[in-house]
Structures are given as C-alpha cells and as structure tokens.
Amino acid sequence: MHVPDGFLDAPTSVATGAVAVVAVGVALRGARRELDDKTAPLAGLVATFVFATQMLNFPVGAGTSGHLLGGALAAVLVGPSTALLCMTVVFVVQALLFADGGITALGTNIDLMGLVTVVVGYLVFRGLQTLLPKRLSLVAPAAAVGALVSVPVAALCFTGLYAVGGQADIPLGTLATAMVGWHALIGVGEALITGLAVGSIVAVRPDLVHGARRVLERRTLEVRTSDGVAT
Amino acid sequence: MRRVSTRALVVTGVLVALLLAGAVSYYASTSPDGLNRVARDQGFSQTQARHHADGSPFAGYGTKGVGNRRLSKGVAGVVGSLVVLALAGGVTLLVRRRGPQQESRDEREPVEHGGR
Numbered sequence: 153m154h155v156p157d158g159f160l161d162a163p164t165s166v167a168t169g170a171v172a173v174v175a176v177g178v179a180l181r182g183a184r185r186e187l188d189d190k191t192a193p194l195a196g197l198v199a200t201f202v203f204a205t206q207m208l209n210f211p212v213g214a215g216t217s218g219h220l221l222g223g224a225l226a227a228v229l230v231g232p233s234t235a236l237l238c239m240t241v242v243f244v245v246q247a248l249l250f251a252d253g254g255i256t257a258l259g260t261n262i263d264l265m266g267l268v269t270v271v272v273g274y275l276v277f278r279g280l281q282t283l284l285p286k287r288l289s290l291v292a293p294a295a296a297v298g299a300l301v302s303v304p305v306a307a308l309c310f311t312g313l314y315a316v317g318g319q320a321d322i323p324l325g326t327l328a329t330a331m332v333g334w335h336a337l338i339g340v341g342e343a344l345i346t347g348l349a350v351g352s353i354v355a356v357r358p359d360l361v362h363g364a365r366r367v368l369e370r371r372t373l374e375v376r377t378s379d380g381v382a383t
Numbered sequence: 384m385r386r387v388s389t390r391a392l393v394v395t396g397v398l399v400a401l402l403l404a405g406a407v408s409y410y411a412s413t414s415p416d417g418l419n420r421v422a423r424d425q426g427f428s429q430t431q432a433r434h435h436a437d438g439s440p441f442a443g444y445g446t447k448g449v450g451n452r453r454l455s456k457g458v459a460g461v462v463g464s465l466v467v468l469a470l471a472g473g474v475t476l477l478v479r480r481r482g483p484q485q486e487s488r489d490e491r492e493p494v495e496h497g498g499r
Contacts, residue, residue: 153418158432180478187479193389196472197396203467204404207444207460209412216420217412234475241471245463251434251442307417320427327425334417356387 153221153306153335154246155261157254164317169259175267176240182233186362194353194360195230199238201349202226203245210341218338221265221306224273224299225346228291228363229353232274239266260313268306273298273346277363286367291354295363296347300339307335397468404460408444409453 160168187195202222209217222242226235243261246252253261277298284290311328350361358364387395415423422428440447441459449455 153416155418156431157434158430159422159427183475183478184480187475189479189481190389192475192479193393193472195475196468197393197400199471200397200400200464200468201403204400204408204460204464207404207408207411207463209414209416211412211414212417215414216417217414218417219411234478237474237478238471241467241474245467245470248436249439249441249463249466250444250459251436251439252444254432255435310418318427319430320425322425322427327421330421330424331417334420338417353392357389357392360389360392 153261153265153310154243154253155257155264155310157256159254159319160257160260160313161317161319162256164313165256165260167317168257168263168313172240172259172262172267175236176262179233179236179240183231183237186231186234191230191360191362195234195238198226198229198235199241202238203242205345206242206246212334212337212341216334218303218335218341220342220345221269221303222342222346223266223269223271224277224295224302224342225349227270227274228277228295228298228346228350229361231362232270234362235270235274236262236266239270264306264309264313268309269299269302272305273302276301281363281366286370288354288358288364288367291358291361291364291367292347292351295350296343299346300343303339303342304332304335307331397464400464400468401461404464405457408460409456 202220202225205220205222207219209219212218223235223239226238229235230238240262243253243258243266247255247258247261273295275298277294280294280297281290284294308328308331311324311331314322314327315324350363354361354364358368419428422431434442436442441462444459445452445455446458449458
C-alpha cells in the first residue's frame with residue numbers, strides 16, 4: 153500500500169507529515185516504557201522481519217498482490233510505541249534506498265501503514281484479550297484478528313485522505329469499495345503471517361512478548377495464591 | 384517448549400529475515416499490489432510522479448550493475464535488512480531503559496540539580 157508521490161496534493165502531504173512527526177515524537181517517549189535491556193534486542197529483529205516480509209508479495213487473485221504491513225505484528229511483539237518506531241525505520245529505508253513509497257508521501261505512508269495498523273491492530277488485540285480467557289495460546293490468534301482488521305481500516309483511511317487531497321476526481325464510494333475489498337483479502341494474508349510469527353515467539357520466549365505480559369502476570373499471581381493456600 | 388536465550392532467538396530471527404529478503408523474495412508475486420491495482424482500475428495511476436530516489440543503487444529492490452535478477456534482488460534484500468536492523472537496533476538501544484550500571488549514572492543528575 154506504499155503511496156507514491158503524486159497521488160495526494162501538497163497540503164495533504166504536509167498535514168500527514170506533521171501527524172507522522174508528532175506520532176513518532178510521542179512514540180519515542182512511549183517506547184522508553186516498553187523497552188529495557190531484555191526486550192530492546194527484539195525490536196531490531198521485528199523491524200528487520202517487517203522489512204523482509206514486505207518484500208514478499210503474495211497473490212490475492214485476479215492479477216493483484218499484497219504484502220504484510222506488520223503494524224499489528226510489531227505492536228503485539230514489542231508494544232505500540234516501539235512498533236511505530238520500527239515501522240518508521242522500515243518506511244524511511246524503503247523510500248530513500250529502494251524508491252518504494254514516495255518521499256513527499258513518507259508521512260502518509262508512516263500514518264497509513266504504520267500508525268493506523270499499529271493502533272487498530274493493538275486496540276483490537278487488547279480488546280480481544282480482555283474478552284477472551286487469559287491464556288498464552290490465545291495471544292497469537294488475537295494478534296491475527298488485530299492484523300486482519302488493521303489492513304482494510306488502513307485502506308479506508310487512504311480513501312479518506314484521497315477524498316481530502318486526491319489529485320484525480322474519483323467517485324469516493326467506488327474507491328472505498330475497491331480499496332477495502334482488495335485489502336480485506338490482503339488482510340487474510342496479514343492475519344496468517346502475524347499469527348504464525350507471534351505464535352512462534354510466544355512458544356519459545358513468551359516473557360519477551362509485550363502482548364503476553366498480562367497473561368504471564370496473572371499466571372504468576374495464581375501460583376502465589378495456590379502457594380499461600382498450600383502453606 | 385525449551386527456553387531459548389534472547390541472543391539465540393534474535394540471531395535465528397535475523398537469519399530467517401535475511402533468508403526471506405535475500406532468497407525467498409525472488410519468488411514473490413510481481414503483480415500490482417492492492418493500491419496500484421485500484422489506482423489503475425479507477426484511472427488515477429497516471430498522477431504518480433517519478434520517484435526522487437530512482438537514482439538509488441537499490442531502486443526498485445534491484446542492485447545496480449548486477450545482471451542476474453536473482454542475485455540483484457537478493458543483494459538488495461540483504462542490504463536493506465541489515466540497514467533496517469542497524470537503524471532500528473540503534474534507535475531502540477538509545478531509547479531503552481538502561482540496566483543498573485547506567486541507571487546509577489542517570490540518578491546522579493537529579494542530585495546535581497537538587498544541590499543547586
């Protein structure tokens with residue numbers, strides 16, 4: 153979903169750039185709470201994995217492809233603030249080194265593929281976590297659902313931006329339907345990859361997974377209570 | 384499952400990422416992605432401007448001067464992964480809460496302020 157230069161007009165690009173600067177500033181402060189000596193190394197890995205996986209376009213039918221966006225994946229693994237920093241690094245490198253995603257559209261891409269997928273993916277994940285039983289085995293499926301929802305929402309947000317600053321006159325209903333339709337399909341791939349990646353790390357080191365913290369905390373409390381009862 | 388060390392996990396993960404970007408990426412679909420497809424169908428793809436970074440040696444996930452397509456994309460993928468790892472790793476190491484050693488150094492600052 154990398155937006156190239158020329159799709160959106162200059163004022164819209166300046167505005168999305170400003171939103172991105174504020175969001176990254178907030179994330180720099182927030183990431184301090186999420187990262188310590190133990191979890192920081194995972195963040196570099198998450199950014200690298202998102203970059204690598206974004207090169208793997210998978211077919212979604214009728215001569216169209218999609219790739220992982222990765223906001224939900226990163227948010228569940230390292231926390232939403234750190235996730236936005238990781239995603240931002242990926243988009244900057246893609247725009248400057250690989251000419252993927254416009255340079256004037258960098259803010260737009262950070263907002264749509266970073267901020268929106270991180271926030272939506274994480275909110276859906278946390279919402280499911282409060283509703284579902286607190287089990288480690290449910291962390292990956294909840295992350296997958298967050299990922300599934302995040303992609304069409306990002307597509308809808310692109311449509312919103314196009315309504316404000318699109319360089320061509322396109323009927324918005326048609327644009328929204330087409331964007332959400334294709335990206336709902338891409339969201340299925342996003343969900344599979346996210347579920348697989350989160351599930352693999354939860355299986356070996358759940359203590360490093362940001363989204364598994366509440367489940368592990370609760371488990372520790374339970375152990376103490378049963379100890380207390382036993383003695 | 385057996386507990387693995389953080390170092391083993393990160394090294395394995397980075398190797399998987401390098402394999403994906405360096406080798407598997409050759410087999411990725413080259414069809415237009417969702418947005419490009421919609422732009423073409425709805426007739427606004429022509430507003431796309433020439434990319435300012437088209438002159439980059441890795442523009443379009445290829446490596447300038449490497450004729451073999453598999454190698455060209457593979458080198459670009461590996462370079463990109465390592466650049467992202469260095470930048471993201473650097474940023475998160477700077478932002479993180481430090482261990483006990485650095486923390487004691489941080490704690491000295493408020494004391495100095497307080498003594499003013």
